[in-house]
Structure formats: structure tokens, C-alpha cells
Amino acid sequence: MGVRSRFQSASVFVDSVFFTVLLCHDPESAKLLEVPSKHAQTRLKRDHVIWFTTCGRDGQAHAVPVWFWWDGKSFLIYSVPGQKVRDVEADPKVNLHLNTDPEGNDVVRIDGTARVAARQAPAYKVPAYVRKYRELIKGFDWTPKVFSEQYRIAILSARRGSTSKLST
Secondary structure (H helix, E strand, O other): OHHHHHHHHHOOOOOOOOOOOOOEEEOOOOEEEOOOOHHHHHHHHHOOOEEEEEEOOOOOEEEEEEOOEEOOOOEEOEEOOOHHHHHHHHOOEEEEEOOOOOOOOOOOEEEEEEEEOOOOOOHHHOHHHHHHHHHHHHHOOOOHHHHHHHOOEEEEEEOOOOOOOEEO
16 A cells, blocks of 8 residues: 555545635746736646645644645645644644645645635535546545545635735
């Protein structure tokens, strides 16, 4: 199970997260942009893993890779109960970022706030999420419903204001 089990344990958190305010860094002009570039939007649609960072009650940051769905305005992440859920309940400020290229370029970073959302539909009832992760879910010998039973906590992010940033 090697990598599979490490990823599984690393991604056991947040059931759904929604983020809104985004700024982009244009590498050619070195300016922050109000709207993500087409390249950043494509990565947010296609990449399977995003890093989700929260802060615990003790002030310790926690960053883990998670699966996500981005609808163009917000993010949805499914998780098991645990550290990330406790962190979001204690401090709603969060950060997400995609992996960079090998040289550290191609940065996509999002700041926002999050909250647990008890009424969020389970993953197996979110067709876009299931489409994106069907093969990965199957690779763990799960069905979308089995995945949803384990990763059941919903966290929604709210718009944090105009200072939130997405860099790319």
C-alpha cells in the first residue's frame, strides 16, 4: 500500500470547503490579478490534489494534501473527522495551494475562511466530484458511497474579503 496508505491518512479531513475571493499573480507582468488566469483555472479544474492548511488551537499550522472540487468560485473537500475539522472549528482562516513545478514556479495559492457545513450533500451525491475522482476512488477498492461514509464531514469556506489572494 506504500504511497496509497500515506496519501489516505494524509487526506483524512475536511468534508467540504468553499472558497471565493481569488487573486492571481501574472508571471509575465509580476502583478496580482483579480481573476485567476486561464492557466490557473485549468489547474484548479484538473489537478487532483490541493494542499489545505489550517491552524490548531496551539498555533501550529497543519498542511495536508486533499482531493477537491472547484466550481469556478468555491472549493469542496471531503474528510473524515479529525485535526482539520477541529482546526476549522477553532480558527476558520485557511490556505490552499497547488503543487508548483520543479523549479518552484507556477504558484496557485488561495486564502479564505471555512466552516463545518452539516447540510452539505455527501460526495456520492455530487456528480462533478464523483466524475473527477471516480478512478481514484476505485483504485482504493471503494465505491463513491463507501468513500462518502468515511469522508463525511462538510466544511464550507466563506468569502474572506478583498485581501484574500490566489497567486499563480
